[in-house]
Amino acid sequence: xxxxxxxxxxxxxxxxxxxxxxxxxxxxxxxxxxxxxxxxxxxxxxxxxxxxxxxxxxxxxxxxxxxxxxxxxxxxxxxxxxxxxxxxxxxxxxxxxxxxxxxxxxxxxxxxxx
Amino acid sequence: xxxxxxxxxxxxxxxxxxxxxxxxxxxxxxxxxxxxxxxxxxxxxxxxxxxxxxxxxxxxxxxxxxxxxxxxxxxxxxxxxxxxxxxxxxxxxxxxxxxxxxxxxxxxxxxx
Numbered sequence: 207x208x209x210x211x212x213x214x215x216x217x218x219x220x221x222x223x224x225x226x227x228x229x230x231x232x233x234x235x236x237x238x239x240x241x242x243x244x245x246x247x248x249x250x251x252x253x254x255x256x257x258x259x260x261x262x263x264x265x266x267x268x269x270x271x272x273x274x275x276x277x278x279x280x281x282x283x284x285x286x287x288x289x290x291x292x293x294x295x296x297x298x299x300x301x302x303x304x305x306x307x308x309x310x311x312x313x314x315x316x317x318x319x320x
Numbered sequence: 321x322x323x324x325x326x327x328x329x330x331x332x333x334x335x336x337x338x339x340x341x342x343x344x345x346x347x348x349x350x351x352x353x354x355x356x357x358x359x360x361x362x363x364x365x366x367x368x369x370x371x372x373x374x375x376x377x378x379x380x381x382x383x384x385x386x387x388x389x390x391x392x393x394x395x396x397x398x399x400x401x402x403x404x405x406x407x408x409x410x411x412x413x414x415x416x417x418x419x420x421x422x423x424x425x426x427x428x429x430x431x432x
Contacts, residue, residue: 239420296364307366309364309366314363
């Protein structure tokens with residue numbers, strides 16, 4: 207079974223802290239994605255990566271950065287956390303090309319910034 | 321990517337077919353229709369996708385109109401475990417990057 211794991215299910219941080227959210231997949235997927243989910247807004251794409259050290263901005267990249275040093279790991283970084291970044295963060299991965307119609311999601315990290 | 325319109329919520333009786341509509345009137349010729357669902361407290365799960373022909377798998381059927389401007393996801397015998405938010409996504413592909421844009425979806429409640 208494909209497994210996408212995220213470092214924490216729940217996280218509480220203070221305003222101004224640097225926050226790292228880690229995501230690991232074990233299916234040798236080329237693509238990895240970070241989304242945030244807020245009530246009434248659905249999932250919104252923050253960043254994605256289609257190869258090691260490559261990244262592409264999604265729809266709401268402001269206030270976030272990412273890192274992909276290894277194929278299986280994709281990190282989301284909040285350089286200086288703010289209260290409006292309180293949200294559920296979901297990581298996903300997929301193959302490229304014709305096999306890539308299915309994204310596999312992790313369980314999510316609920317981040318609260320106080 | 322073409323925009324999709326889904327009703328915000330629907331109810332269905334357990335054991336009956338659940339028919340979830342999606343309007344994508346601006347879809348272009350190389351765009352596929354994808355369906356995902358998200359059960360409470362879990363990440364989204366892929367259900368099915370199609371280009372123009374109707375598709376069926378073990379989870380659901382996808383009916384795409386001939387003009388491709390709308391589609392319907394059918395869960396033939398809904399169970400309580402099918403209660404979830406269902407997302408209809410229109411996207412070129414599958415291709416290299418495969419990034420998806422999820423909207424607000426339809427909240428389906430299956431009632432006993």
